[in-house]
Amino acid sequence: MSLDERKLGVLRAIVEDYVATQEPVGSKSLVERHHLDVSPATIRNDMAVLEEEGLIAQPHTSAGRVPTEKGYRLFVDRLSGVKPLSGAERRAISTFLGGAVELDDVLTRTVRLLAQLTRQVAVVQYPSLTRSTVHHVELVPLAPSRALMVIITDAGRVEQRMVELGAPVDDALLSELKHRLNAAARGRRLADLVVGLSELPDGFAAEQRPAAAAASAALLETMGERHEERVAVAGTANLAAFATDFDVSLKPVLEALEEQVVLLRLLGEATSPSTLTVRIGSENQLSGLSGASVVSVGYGPGDHALATMGVVGPTRMDYPGAMSAVRAVARYVSQILAGN
Amino acid sequence: MSLDERKLGVLRAIVEDYVATQEPVGSKSLVERHHLDVSPATIRNDMAVLEEEGLIAQPHTSAGRVPTEKGYRLFVDRLSGVKPLSGAERRAISTFLGGAVELDDVLTRTVRLLAQLTRQVAVVQYPSLTRSTVHHVELVPLAPSRALMVIITDAGRVEQRMVELGAPVDDALLSELKHRLNAAARGRRLADLVVGLSELPDGFAAEQRPAAAAASAALLETMGERHEERVAVAGTANLAAFATDFDVSLKPVLEALEEQVVLLRLLGEATSPSTLTVRIGSENQLSGLSGASVVSVGYGPGDHALATMGVVGPTRMDYPGAMSAVRAVARYVSQILAGN
DNA sequence: ACTTGGCACTCATTCGCCCGGAGTGCCAAG
DNA sequence: CTTGGCACTCCGGGCGAATGAGTGCCAAGT
DSSP, X not given: OOOOHHHHHHHHHHHHXXXXXOSOBOHHHHHHHTTOSSOHHHHHHHHHHHHHTTSEEOSSTTSOBEEOHHHHHHIIIXXXXXXXXXXXXXXXXHHHXXXXXXXXXXXXXXXXXXXXXXXXXXXEEOOOSTTSBEEEEEEXXXXXXXXXXXXXXXTOOEEEEEXXXXXXXXXXXXXXXXXXXXXXXXXXXXXXXXXXXXXXGGXXXXXXXXXXXXXXXXXXXXXXXXXXXXXXXXXXXXXXXXXXXXXXXXXXXXXXXXXXXXXXXXXXXXXXXXXXXEEOGGGSOOGGGTTEEEEEEEEOSTTOOXXXXXXXXXXXXXXXXXHHHHHHHHHHHHHHHHHO | OOXXXXXXXXXXXXXXXXXXXXXXXXXXHHHHHTTOSSOHHHHHHHHHHHHHTTSEEOSSTTSOBEEOHHHHHHIIIIIOOOOOOOHHHHHHHHHHHHTOOSHHHHHHHHHHHHHHHHTSEEEEEOOOSTTSBXXXXXXXXXXXXXXXXXXXXXXXXXXXXEEEXXXXXXXXXXXXXXXXXXXXXXXXXXXXXXXXXXXXXXXXXXXXXXXXXXXXXXXHHHXXXXXXXXXXXXXXXXXXXXXXXXXXXXXXXXXXXXXXXXXXXXXXXXXOTTOOEEEOGGGSOOGGGTTEXXXXXXXXXXXXXXXXXXXXXXXXXXXXXXXXXXXXXXXXXXXXXXXX
16 A cells, blocks of 8 residues: 555645644645645545555544544654744744853743744753763851752752751861862762762761761762752643643643653653654653653753753644754754853 | 621622632522521522622622622631641641752742642742842852852852853962852842942952952842742642633733743732732732732741742632641741741 | 512523535546 | 546534523512
8 A cells, every 4th residue: 555645745735734724624625725736536535545544534524634643653754844944033042042151041041942932832851960970069058067068060050959967067077078079079970979979988087977978978869860850841821722722631731741750751861962852642651641742852062962852732733843943942052051 | 888797697608609619609509508597588688788889799690699809808808717727738738848958849849739738829939039148159160261150048049150250260269259259248138248249359469350340240140139030830730720610711821920020020029927918809910810819928037038929829719728828838938947 | 677488580501403514435437 | 547526424503492590679577
């Protein structure tokens, strides 16, 4: 059952029309809007074949056709050309992101920008701690036996963590501790930290070891997996547009968007900054978001993916537009990170 | 036109029923649900009076009555007793907030807890920088002429800020700069900072002054108003419950919730931790949120209000429940902050 | 003077129904 | 393989009647 060129063209046209109008598309309007030089009857025959292949479906007898997930998949894989960004969009990216310096600032702007460009919900994961190296560790005394540890990574992420030192610690010891922590940790990532830090307390006098051990443990734990979960979200108002339409009720989606764990699973493993991931509908098996598609891509300095960003929308989304927007923004952010 | 005891009771009953059922309440169901020892006709007479007073209204002729904003106002001011928290709620607060140490952690948990307790959208403002004092300033070199300034306030808030030093600065100078910044700033709040910091560069050699000035300016600016705008939000999924109901479309509300500036105006000035503010419907004149009520209260160590937290919901919300939840949570958080 | 039962009236909501129109599948001819 | 014709399906909107909750008012009772 080969699909000749024209049938694929019909599928593409159906996807594009459906995404644009949100209404099932019929054979007649199809030949009109796209200047196909055949009659509606011919298109109907083609559509019958496409339906047999499971690429399109009709919501009910004698309504127009709607793409299936399989249809979107084929569209994304083979039919969607790269949709170049408009000049305005390109400009929006650089003006929006240009002024940012701190990482927080960069990511906050990024997520808003993505949401605005795609008119979808945008999600940006903070640079993974396990993939980053420690750039600096700071210990600030808060109480005699308590300090605030501030960790700065090479990606510019700043993490804070309370450390209970177990016993009163004077400034001199704290300073010494800080220097040794930095010496052991700077430039290293989690996997390489474990060894160096485990020996760190040995360099201290017996009564100082508990504090040193507590600080080392805190550093290790903060750089570990539990703290990966940091995500920025924007554009939830764009969901309202789909809610009025129909299908998915908003509640599960909004709930999912507030659950960072869910979001992280949704974004999935960080891919190379140049490889887009598109997961369509049930391809991401997350309870509340079964009717949603995700377009995501890794980002980070050079080709080193530190985390993932992307947009979440209904299966009937503008894939070419979303894909090019996500890719362009990820590239820009990657450049910024590389520049630091 | 005096409102005797029973008429007020009828108003209270109407508010309670309407909040519970979301449907206009009629005279008959009223006498049934609340065991009033009078006939529906009597209630009807009372309701006619209440309507003349503008406290209730009927959506259309011969439907039940619905409280007006004025009615809610009277209810909140005079009729709603304090609704004690259930044991489960009390327990939820301490288990939920008990484990938190870092400020970030505390506030993230707080906002989720509030959303869960009230089934509304919860909003928590980060402790105001202008009302806080500087506890510690750190300068971390990122590049020869660029450093990351980390500011820690007495409330535990950690702010990061990139500083362009204008010229390469070696570690010794950076360290010296850091010490002087701390000496000038520690324990002071914004208003008191201006003088001390303006003289700070004078202590440095001429070629070092630009860097010192840049750092001072960065510190001042960060502690200033522009950065006040930090807010945590949770419970947007609870909005879905009202959306299905009717009235306000979700979009403007979701948009408003993503605009921090709007949120801050919504929360309003921080009041004393013991004084609840309830703004009902149009009492807060914010475009998108005209149909919403806000229950808010200040929080902070002791009676020193550092910021505001609260919940946002439809005018027909459970005011007594929201008020007691907000108050209890704010008290608990204030205690935590005082404990640090 | 307030309360109460009775009663006529109003009006949103719901259901059934009909009808138009868009769209299809199939068939026979080109 | 394409095309025009044609019968068929079925969604969606519009209309009208029935439903029923709720009201306002009045006259009688306490």
